[in-house]
Amino acid sequence: MSAGVQRRWQGLLFVAPFLLLYCTILIYPLLKGAWLSLYRVDLFGGGTFVGLGNYGRLFADPVFWQSMANTLLLALMIVPLLTAIALALALALNRATRGAAILRGVFFSSAVLSVTIVTLIWRFVLAPDAGLLGELWTAAGWAPLPFLSDQSLVLPALAVTTIWWSVGFPMLLFLAGLQQIPHDMYEAAALDGAGRWTTFTKVTLPALKRTTILVFMLQTAAQLQLFGQSQLLTAGGPSGASRTAVLFLFESAFGRWELGYASAAAEVLFVLIVAVTLTQYALTGRPGADNAR
Amino acid sequence: MLLFAVLALSSCTRADDKTHVYLQRFFGECGAEYGGKTDVAKAEGECGIITTVTNAFNATDGKAVVDTNVIAWPGYPQLTAQMAARDPPDVVSMHENVISDYASKELLEPVEPYLKAAGLDAASFTKASQEGVTIGGRMYGLPWDTHGGLWHINTKLFAQAGLMRGGKPVLPSSPQELLTQARQFRKRTGKPYLIQSLVGDPAGAARNLYTYVMAQGQPVFPDARHLKVNTPEGRRVAEFFRQLTAEGLGTSNMDTPAAIAAFMSGEGGIYPTGTWMIGQFQQESATPGRPLYGSYAVMNYPRLWGQHVIYVGGHAWVVPKRERTPAQKAAIARLFRFMAQHNYDWARTGHLPAVTAVLDSPQFRALPHRADIAPLADIGRPLPGYVRRQSAVEGIVGEEMAGAITGQKSVPDALATAERRVNEFLAELD
Numbered sequence: 173m174s175a176g177v178q179r180r181w182q183g184l185l186f187v188a189p190f191l192l193l194y195c196t197i198l199i200y201p202l203l204k205g206a207w208l209s210l211y212r213v214d215l216f217g218g219g220t221f222v223g224l225g226n227y228g229r230l231f232a233d234p235v236f237w238q239s240m241a242n243t244l245l246l247a248l249m250i251v252p253l254l255t256a257i258a259l260a261l262a263l264a265l266n267r268a269t270r271g272a273a274i275l276r277g278v279f280f281s282s283a284v285l286s287v288t289i290v291t292l293i294w295r296f297v298l299a300p301d302a303g304l305l306g307e308l309w310t311a312a313g314w315a316p317l318p319f320l321s322d323q324s325l326v327l328p329a330l331a332v333t334t335i336w337w338s339v340g341f342p343m344l345l346f347l348a349g350l351q352q353i354p355h356d357m358y359e360a361a362a363l364d365g366a367g368r369w370t371t372f373t374k375v376t377l378p379a380l381k382r383t384t385i386l387v388f389m390l391q392t393a394a395q396l397q398l399f400g401q402s403q404l405l406t407a408g409g410p411s412g413a414s415r416t417a418v419l420f421l422f423e424s425a426f427g428r429w430e431l432g433y434a435s436a437a438a439e440v441l442f443v444l445i446v447a448v449t450l451t452q453y454a455l456t457g458r459p460g461a462d463n464a465r
Numbered sequence: 466m467l468l469f470a471v472l473a474l475s476s477c478t479r480a481d482d483k484t485h486v487y488l489q490r491f492f493g494e495c496g497a498e499y500g501g502k503t504d505v506a507k508a509e510g511e512c513g514i515i516t517t518v519t520n521a522f523n524a525t526d527g528k529a530v531v532d533t534n535v536i537a538w539p540g541y542p543q544l545t546a547q548m549a550a551r552d553p554p555d556v557v558s559m560h561e562n563v564i565s566d567y568a569s570k571e572l573l574e575p576v577e578p579y580l581k582a583a584g585l586d587a588a589s590f591t592k593a594s595q596e597g598v599t600i601g602g603r604m605y606g607l608p609w610d611t612h613g614g615l616w617h618i619n620t621k622l623f624a625q626a627g628l629m630r631g632g633k634p635v636l637p638s639s640p641q642e643l644l645t646q647a648r649q650f651r652k653r654t655g656k657p658y659l660i661q662s663l664v665g666d667p668a669g670a671a672r673n674l675y676t677y678v679m680a681q682g683q684p685v686f687p688d689a690r691h692l693k694v695n696t697p698e699g700r701r702v703a704e705f706f707r708q709l710t711a712e713g714l715g716t717s718n719m720d721t722p723a724a725i726a727a728f729m730s731g732e733g734g735i736y737p738t739g740t741w742m743i744g745q746f747q748q749e750s751a752t753p754g755r756p757l758y759g760s761y762a763v764m765n766y767p768r769l770w771g772q773h774v775i776y777v778g779g780h781a782w783v784v785p786k787r788e789r790t791p792a793q794k795a796a797i798a799r800l801f802r803f804m805a806q807h808n809y810d811w812a813r814t815g816h817l818p819a820v821t822a823v824l825d826s827p828q829f830r831a832l833p834h835r836a837d838i839a840p841l842a843d844i845g846r847p848l849p850g851y852v853r854r855q856s857a858v859e860g861i862v863g864e865e866m867a868g869a870i871t872g873q874k875s876v877p878d879a880l881a882t883a884e885r886r887v888n889e890f891l892a893e894l895d
Contacts, residue, residue, distance in 0.1 A: 215549050301723045318718035321664045407665040411868035426542040427857040428890050
């Protein structure tokens with residue numbers, strides 16, 4: 173055996189435990205899900221092969237399409253705003269003062285809460301009859317807005333809840349990105365007489381390009397799988413106006429035991445997430461391929 | 466290392482030689498308050514009572530111990546996963562309307578042998594609770610209670626609206642009468658007649674539709690695969706509740722906690738919800754200074770059309786299929802007997818007892834409001850046992866019905882959509 177072949181085998185042996193785990197908990201379920209989507213099957217096994225029947229039924233199901241539209245709309249509402257707010261917070265708190273450290277902790281604190289607690293808090297804010305906003309509206313002499321029962325308000329309400337919950341981690345990523353920017357670049361910009369806005373757009377933003385793309389892609393993938401807020405705050409209502417794709421497949425799999433049908437929905441969602449992520453990747457350029465640090 | 470593993474494993478073995486029965490239930494966790502208590506008569510609330518019942522069994526049986534696993538309500542995804550993994554509990558709390566799902570997959574044992582061993586006669590249970598656990602002529606659970614829709618009433622507001630007679634609320638006997646009374650109520654009190662929980666709570670809206678469609682003599686499910694509500698009878702019910710809501714006689718933006726809070730704060734006349742709220746509302750009405758103090762009554766849903774029937778459900782204890790020793794089977798039978806003996810204690814929660822003798826007992830009738838609602842055990846009607854996935858069906862029907870009531874969808878559209886969604890997935894069942 174040549175030295176090169178031996179080195180390759182040694183390398184494979186080193187990564188084998190990880191590969192085995194990866195295949196067992198990720199690749200196998202992925203393939204099994206695709207296989208199940210071709211069957212009419214419940215949670216107790218057996219089942220009948222129906223080919224693409226589940227997909228045909230899925231594409232003719234208006235509830236599924238409504239859930240997909242809700243999911244995309246939520247991602248559109250959440251991801252750009254969340255990224256901008258996280259960046260703004262990181263810029264504001266990127267300093268070595270005690271106050272900034274405390275505020276970093278405060279803004280990150282929501283991220284450690286479970287979705288149950290988050291939705292409980294936001295129910296107290298959004299409920300029109302006894303919620304915080306309802307009380308404020310009433311005190312101002314206005315009729316409270318039914319955020320959780322109006323078809324046009326419920327998605328923005330879920331978006332705000334999600335942004336409040338999720339802003340901490342992207343803020344930390346941006347803070348880490350900001351601390352990677354060499355100070356001499358700012359000194360050079362100052363010597364050139366660049367103002368704050370010019371410095372931000374010509375130095376900070378380009379240097380944060382990789383972080384921004386990372387935050388955008390991670391958040392897009394995460395928000396396309398939004399579930400708990402929809403299930404706990406509104407149960408997908410009113411009239412399905414806040415039912416997300418994952419809630420749809422949860423209801424199919426665990427409410428109606430339609431495992432094959434739910435698997436078909438999961439496969440479609442998987443393809444959508446991969447497509448959106450790859451499109452973003454292609455449109456924004458390969459991170460690291462330019463001079464961004 | 467080996468020694469450590471042996472020690473670790475041996476520490477997991479049970480220290481006693483008693484037969485263990487693994488019971489899994491909802492109804493909440495209250496170990497901090499009731500963990501060591503065995504005096505069932507002194508316990509309050511669903512959790513307190515069921516915890517002390519099992520504690521008392523453990524303290525008195527001598528041969529068996531019940532190990533309880535409390536799950537979040539309703540816990541069916543977890544139970545289903547346990548069954549799929551072929552490791553289900555021995556005894557499980559289950560809503561009667563989902564028993565058919567598990568029974569049809571042969572995941573539950575018929576309980577007649579356990580009832581026989583426990584000396585319990587199937588005829589000793591109320592008609593509604595017997596029907597609730599019987600699928601294809603076999604009993605698949607120990608009936609535990611009957612629960613259904615009730616009208617919880619603020620009698621102070623009713624008096625203000627001129628709707629009290631002889632100390633009892635005046636309830637309507639037709640849709641037109643209800644509208645007249647609701648308008649009168651609104652005019653005199655400035656508050657809504659009905660507090661409706663329509664946000665994130667499909668059960669209430671489905672209960673209204675089922676109840677009043679059945680009252681008109683039309684089966685909601687003429688067969689196992691077809692929901693039938695987009696009919697003149699169904700549209701009549703949905704249009705009626707839609708009109709109530711559109712006129713501001715019923716609320717439209719409340720979820721369950723908001724509706725409960727509104728009723729307890731005296732913000733409306735009637736809160737249609739279930740038997741399970743009696744205890745809490747009764748406590749409010751007995752507490753001086755509370756808005757509901759001395760002004761609470763509870764009645765069955767009134768007859769508005771046709772016959773006086775009400776859609777009901779119930780809780781039961783089921784036995785998932787798995788290998789068990791004769792000692793475990795005997796322990797389950799003894800547990801069933803013990804539970805049936807404490808059916809009165811359970812009825813203090815507000816649910817109706819499943820045992821006819823308890824329902825008819827002076828002790829039960831002497832509990833607050835129970836005489837008013839006792840007929841529910843006779844006029845209560847579950848959906849037919851052949852209807853599978855009733856929990857999922859209720860979710861869809863309630864969602865569409867709520868859309869119709871609040872005006873988000875037209876009535877024919879909502880009811881037709883409910884039928885299409887339900888019938889489509891029922892058609893897929895084996």
